[in-house]
Amino acid sequence: MNKLLIVGTVAFDAIETPFGKTDKILGGAGTFIGLSASYFNLQSAIVSVVGDDFPQEYLDLLTARNIDISGLEIVKGGKTFFWSGRYHNDLNSRDTLVTELNTLADFNPVVPQHFKDADVVMLGNLHPIVQSSVLDQMEQKPKLVVLDTMNFWMDCALPELLDVMKRIDVITINDEEARQLSGEYSLVKAAAKIHTMGPKYVVIKKGEHGALLFHDKEVFFAPALPLEEVFDPTGAGDTFAGGFAGFITQSENISFDNMKKAIIHGSNLASFCVEKFGTERMQKLQKGEVLQRLQQFKALTQFEIEIES
Amino acid sequence: MNKLLIVGTVAFDAIETPFGKTDKILGGAGTFIGLSASYFNLQSAIVSVVGDDFPQEYLDLLTARNIDISGLEIVKGGKTFFWSGRYHNDLNSRDTLVTELNTLADFNPVVPQHFKDADVVMLGNLHPIVQSSVLDQMEQKPKLVVLDTMNFWMDCALPELLDVMKRIDVITINDEEARQLSGEYSLVKAAAKIHTMGPKYVVIKKGEHGALLFHDKEVFFAPALPLEEVFDPTGAGDTFAGGFAGFITQSENISFDNMKKAIIHGSNLASFCVEKFGTERMQKLQKGEVLQRLQQFKALTQFEIEIES
Numbered sequence: 069m070n071k072l073l074i075v076g077t078v079a080f081d082a083i084e085t086p087f088g089k090t091d092k093i094l095g096g097a098g099t100f101i102g103l104s105a106s107y108f109n110l111q112s113a114i115v116s117v118v119g120d121d122f123p124q125e126y127l128d129l130l131t132a133r134n135i136d137i138s139g140l141e142i143v144k145g146g147k148t149f150f151w152s153g154r155y156h157n158d159l160n161s162r163d164t165l166v167t168e169l170n171t172l173a174d175f176n177p178v179v180p181q182h183f184k185d186a187d188v189v190m191l192g193n194l195h196p197i198v199q200s201s202v203l204d205q206m207e208q209k210p211k212l213v214v215l216d217t218m219n220f221w222m223d224c225a226l227p228e229l230l231d232v233m234k235r236i237d238v239i240t241i242n243d244e245e246a247r248q249l250s251g252e253y254s255l256v257k258a259a260a261k262i263h264t265m266g267p268k269y270v271v272i273k274k275g276e277h278g279a280l281l282f283h284d285k286e287v288f289f290a291p292a293l294p295l296e297e298v299f300d301p302t303g304a305g306d307t308f309a310g311g312f313a314g315f316i317t318q319s320e321n322i323s324f325d326n327m328k329k330a331i332i333h334g335s336n337l338a339s340f341c342v343e344k345f346g347t348e349r350m351q352k353l354q355k356g357e358v359l360q361r362l363q364q365f366k367a368l369t370q371f372e373i374e375i376e377s
Numbered sequence: 378m379n380k381l382l383i384v385g386t387v388a389f390d391a392i393e394t395p396f397g398k399t400d401k402i403l404g405g406a407g408t409f410i411g412l413s414a415s416y417f418n419l420q421s422a423i424v425s426v427v428g429d430d431f432p433q434e435y436l437d438l439l440t441a442r443n444i445d446i447s448g449l450e451i452v453k454g455g456k457t458f459f460w461s462g463r464y465h466n467d468l469n470s471r472d473t474l475v476t477e478l479n480t481l482a483d484f485n486p487v488v489p490q491h492f493k494d495a496d497v498v499m500l501g502n503l504h505p506i507v508q509s510s511v512l513d514q515m516e517q518k519p520k521l522v523v524l525d526t527m528n529f530w531m532d533c534a535l536p537e538l539l540d541v542m543k544r545i546d547v548i549t550i551n552d553e554e555a556r557q558l559s560g561e562y563s564l565v566k567a568a569a570k571i572h573t574m575g576p577k578y579v580v581i582k583k584g585e586h587g588a589l590l591f592h593d594k595e596v597f598f599a600p601a602l603p604l605e606e607v608f609d610p611t612g613a614g615d616t617f618a619g620g621f622a623g624f625i626t627q628s629e630n631i632s633f634d635n636m637k638k639a640i641i642h643g644s645n646l647a648s649f650c651v652e653k654f655g656t657e658r659m660q661k662l663q664k665g666e667v668l669q670r671l672q673q674f675k676a677l678t679q680f681e682i683e684i685e686s
Contacts, residue, residue: 157562158562253466253467254604254605254606254607255603256603256604256605257605274586277583277586277587278586278587278600280603286676287603287676287677288676288677288678288680289600289603289677289678291587291598291600294564294565294589294596294598295563295565296563296565296566297563298563325680325681328680329680329681329682332680332682333682359684362682362684363684366682366684367595367596367597368596368597368598369597369598369678369679369680370678370679370680371597371634371637371638371641371678371679372634372638373638373641373642373671373675375668375671375672375675
């Protein structure tokens with residue numbers, strides 16, 4: 069089995085949506101990526117940090133999905149990263165209510181020895197210095213490095229972000245962030261400019277409006293599945309990234325055609341994530357449901373037009 | 378050849394975008410629908426009204442595209458409908474600067490005798506009473522009636538709109554209007570509710586985010602082609618509707634599978650419309666360009682995933 073190395077937060081989230089609110093529940097980019105990637109045939113490990121307030125039950129939940137947590141540092145007397153947010157009525161925007169970095173403030177990622185030869189590295193949204201440090205520790209050049217980031221690092225750590233971007237193959241970023249990073253409004257132009265910063269593949273996430281994959285002059289689009297109800301968007305982008313990276317790891321194929329499939333798999337898994345609070349839906353998701361919804365994606369997007377030449 | 382009857386404004390537009398502004402140029406829903414549908418193999422006619430300030434050159438332009446204008450009333454001493462608008466920087470919203478109804482205020486549509494047996498009727502965005510009046514004049518039940526409308530009629534003529542909606546097969550409407558009409562935020566729920574108002578097929582236009590086609594439990598999605606530059610969105614929705622109705626007319630097939638193709642053809646034609654001011658791009662568009670871009674739509678959306686069962 070191929071190896072996927074995941075770096076990302078493992079955290080507590082407290083979420084308010086128009087449909088309800090939660091206490092502190094399991095969250096974090098690394099968690100969502102790991103759960104999503106676990107639907108593929110691969111070995112995965114999460115590099116992250118938590119405090120000793122992090123429940124054993126959550127650790128068990130990750131290991132039950134065959135996620136190696138030997139790189140998940142547990143800081144004695146430390147507190148786990150905590151984020152709290154409130155979504156607006158349309159669920160397309162949110163206010164952050166609380167961000168407590170806690171143990172994340174001094175996070176020094178350590179890649180487990182047996183994952184220093186990982187085939188694919190998924191750098192979840194974290195300080196670009198942490199992302200770079202993980203790449204520094206690899207003993208073998210990964211077949212593919214995927215990086216997710218956000219506007220916060222463009223505002224506060226742009227030089228470090230630009231540095232790590234030179235070392236990656238794929239960037240996943242949302243539409244507004246792509247515009248900010250490139251200074252271009254058109255996503256086609258934004259992607260072209262981001263290409264020149266390093267990544268050969270640019271994935272622009274548009275939330276409920278789907279995702280675009282750019283590579284040189286090629287472009288592919290995957291819609292989000294139209295749902296009766298989006299309950300909680302938290303983690304959808306990470307679930308998408310986890311599905312993308314997971315499928316690439318399993319298939320060992322980094323062609324553009326295979327990346328198209330990876331984008332569909334990512335969108336498919338993300339469509340489940342938003343149906344319940346936090347990781348709830350992903351925890352109980354069955355492989356049969358995943359396959360069935362892939363059929364829906366086909367029905368949603370595939371057509372037959374014979375083009376006369 | 379099958380017949381397509383088009384009802385819609387033939388007008389003057391004056392447009393301001395971040396890229397420039399125009400004087401009074403050719404515009405109107407009927408115009409855009411007619412130009413777009415003319416890329417298919419069919420007979421079409423426009424029912425509309427203008428004043429005698431409407432230049433012969435514009436009339437010639439329509440007849441050169443084989444559009445029958447015997448139902449285009451020219452009111453002596455009357456002035457042509459005039460709309461002026463200014464787009465915001467992101468081109469996703471606009472302010473109406475001027476609306477002069479002029480001859481449109483007393484428009485009494487008269488369907489030419491030789492189009493009272495049209496196969497497909499495309500009711501462009503107009504007062505629902507005008508749309509109903511056209512249906513009243515048909516001597517043979519059309520194979521398909523498509524209706525486009527907007528929020529203005531929901532605000533000012535809702536009972537009349539609900540009446541005409543009971544007589545149509547397909548409604549095309551944008552996302553915000555679908556929400557307004559249904560009182561549902563989720564587009565899946567909105568489409569289901571709009572179904573119950575009459576139309577068996579609901580097309581929800583999302584501008585740069587593509588279009589959704591709903592029919593019972595089935596749903597199909599066509600993205601908008603990602604473009605380097607959107608120059609002027611005016612008429613894109615009408616061009617989409619014209620391509621949709623035009624393809625259905627040509628193909629004489631109202632199955633869901635064929636409507637999928639029609640949605641793609643509509644999106645394809647609309648992707649040209651936005652590249653220049655007003656009808657400029659559509660006037661010069663060559664069939665070869667249309668076919669070539671269809672290939673781009675295939676590359677953009679088609680993928681191969683074998684789903685294990």
